[in-house]
Amino acid sequence: MAHAHHDHAGHAHGPRIGSGKAFAIGVALNTAFVAVEAVFGLLADSLALLADAAHNLSDVLGLLLAWGAASLARRAPNERFTYGLRGSTIMAAVANAALLMLACGAIAWEAVGRFGRAEPPSGALIIWVALVGAVVNAATAALFLRDRKRDLNVRGAYLHMVADAAVSLGVALAGVAILATGLAWIDPVVSLTVVAVIVLATWGLLRDSLRLSLHAVPGDVELPAVRGYLASLPGVTEVHDLHIWAMSTTETALTAHIVMPTGHPGDAFLNELCRTLYTRYGIHHVTVQIEMGDAGVVCELAPEHRV
DSSP states (O other): OEEEEOOOTTOOSSSOTHHHHHHHHHHHHHHHHHHHHHHHHHHHTOHHHHHHHHHHHHHHHHHHHHHHHHHHHTSOOOSSOTTTTTTHHHHHHHHHHHHHHHHHHHHHHHHHHHTTOOSOOOHHHHHHHHHHHHHHHHHHHHHTTTTTTTOHHHHHHHHHHHHHHHHHHHHHHHHHHHHHHOOTTHHHHHHHHHHHHHHHHHHHHHHHHHHHHTTOOOTTOOHHHHHHHHHTSTTOOEEEEEEEEESSSSOEEEEEEEEOTTOOOOHHHHHHHHHHHHHHHOOOEEEEEEEOOOTTOOOTTOSTTOO
């Protein structure tokens, strides 16, 4: 059995250290705005602002969830959790996507209920408070812009903020239209439109995070290409029991059996294998079992259907 864990120079596992500061700023800004928006929603008798405040509150919970998972991912492995708590970032991504979907459902439900209301709320107050909310959430989203593509957990937080900024803009537009026309039904129509946009944006996060939670091959890794690379190595006659899965939202692991009748190739071969798997495919944690392929001895895990 041969094992190597490749740490590329300058590569940091998990969210960058700056992400902790980004989460702290995001939580503080959004918690303060939730309180402000709820107060003005009551003063303006605006269900739109109160619904948006509730959505903002769900985003605060989502940020706290993602922040906690990012912190847990940095904990060292122990006798109980031999991979550490890296998997908590995947769980947080799933929970964030689910929270966004629930928030969309709540907003849609409230929007449908408003179609029967005759009196529109205070349009001017709605506009100004909603615009402040859009600025707060856009600024928070910008804090996660850099890491959103490399970390699904951070991507969940980013989408939360972008979605909330979109909701706030929708509420502001509804306020403008209400001031101009006095029509109360504009508010729920705009709200339902925003919900549709958020659901479309969130679906990919929900799909990807659920796949990772079931140990699917990460979307940016092509298993046939990895198998082809391993099979092409000098002295390798067979590759089987190949598994690739996400240890966290930023780290990928691989295990494989490779048959080399010429014998163990040495540590230099394994180090180069691990380096290539990292630089070419982004796979960090590699475990390879070397088999001689002796006549009459068949690995029990050689068949493709065996796990």
